[in-house]
Amino acid sequence: MTYDVVVDDKTHQVELIRGEKSWLCKVDGQEVDVDAELTARDVLSVLVGGKAYEIKRERSLQGELHMVIGSARYAVDVRDPRSLRTRRAIAGTEAGPQKIKAPMPGKIVRILVAEKDEVKAGQGVIVMEAMKMQNEMKSPKDGRVQKILTAEGSAVNAGDTLAIIE
């Protein structure tokens, strides 16, 4: 997942790849090792290279999204460029890119295709293990693998996008 996050009028590109224990992150192209846990609703405990932060999320009265770290407050604006562009244009049709999402929390066992591969509708794309059962996640349509958003061995949450077929 890649997000454009505007903080203090500056845009940072944050790339997140969920690893087994931590997140592989790139901020503005620079790799950072991040361990993040949600400890309560809107309260995130984040370890960045061993340094601990508690990040609180709040929606201001004006509807702005705020991050509070210690006593400092940041107004942020999060954009997911890909999903915004795509979802709005061609929601629900088979013509546009389609996401393959994890139906429940689990672990990615195997990835059966590579990016840019041609796939047929119903072809297996990703094998996921959940509740001690392996499940093949199939392509929803004929097309091409635009992006793989997970890696073998990754733990995923319900609803995580695993791959995009265009």
Next chain:
Amino acid sequence: MFKRVLIANRGEIAVRVIRACREMGIESVAVFSDVDRKALHVRKAGYAYHIGPATASESYLNVAKILDVAKRSGAEAIHPGYGFLSENAAFARACREAGIKFIGPSPESMEMMGSKTRARQNMKKAGVPFVPGSERGLDIDAATHLAEQIGYPIMLKAAAGGGGKGMRQVSSPEELHSAYEAARSEAQRAFGDNEVYIEKLIVNPRHVEMQIFGDEHGNVVYLGERECSVQRRHQKVLEESPSPIVDDDMRRRMGEIAVRVGKAANYYNAGTVEFLVDQERNFYFLEMNTRLQVEHPVTEFVTGLDLVHLQMHIASGEKLPFKQEDIQLRGHAIECRIYAEDPDNNFFPSPGMITRLISPSGPGIRRDSGMYEGWTVPLDYDPLLAKLVGYGENRDQAIHRLLRALYEYFVGGIKTNTSLFRRILKDPDFQAGNIDTGFLDRLLAKPNNETDERRPIIAALGAAIFASMDPKSTLPNGNDAGANNNGKGAVEPPVSNWKRTARAEPLRER
């Protein structure tokens, strides 16, 4: 001792008194208005009675309704807290006539101290030092004459006043006329009494007050001073005990005068004698507050006493359990008044729902709070949410404990003035004890140099992780109120736990 006590108040002070009741084995009776059904004091109380609409005059200020609840609930005594009816002599008298003990001084003492000009006349007889000025309300001619005599700048004050209402500073004879009229009409509006008197203005004074306590057998003691110079618009923001400028000798002199004030008024129960202190450390009687003060916890820390317990004992007729020489001050305590107001927007009130509350604790920290997570701060009352008090073996440690606690404190959903306290506590003048009643205005006029270390990268990272964990956002934004987000990494909301328990209960019984 009483079996059942009614608390004629709301917010943190009602909670504080209810706690004392529980500690003493007294049943507490809370009262609440329409908008306070879910308030914390109702949750903590032993009994709770609805007394009317949000408007204070129809609920918390309504003597008839409160006395009616006292009778219906079988309360033997009423604790008025501070504000509302606490300094209303007519209420104290009505309690007496209804055979209910008012936990505070006699209505006669309150009446004597309630009018500032009358207090002045009585105290002058007792040899209490005063700022030069008039002893009673003046017409404009007499005011002009007296102002010339004592010299400008002067203050105009409402005789029936308090809380900064009806007060005007006058620096020159040209300003006097319009300021006089303004003070009179403000006093009329606020107190229904337009009597205005004059005082010489002490330049850069400190506000230091002495806690006294009397029993109903003629004993009065003083329990040390509180420095309350950090004020905004004549409202206290931060208080501490002891004062950085009061030494043992000054404390003894000030305390003895405060006791004299109390004895002159036949005073019993908790009271506070306020003084102005000039730059030469001369002090002048300002007024007496005939109730428990908001800032009483700092005195409790340094004396080791529980003033509310003491109030209950005194009101039930007991003698003071100690003598003046038994009172030893130890350590240093500072209180911050946490308000629902926005320090970045001219302290505009910020009511609303508290969506997230992370409260500090740990060594030397006391929090007297009337809020909880999920509670909506009503628009109708004073915006005081909580008092955060730091205690240390010395002033420096108390300051740093408070700074640490403020770092831990997080009130989400509404704006609070916590950042203001960080600024005050880090200020070099404050840390050196160089404060007077103009300190905060000067600090706020300066550009805010208290810049937090900015970590925009971490904020961006946090925002992205939040977004990835649940794209729909678990924030209570709109009607879904954050509940039942599809379990994507977010902690389940309390309702689910409740449901789970509800489902588990029948299974266990089977």
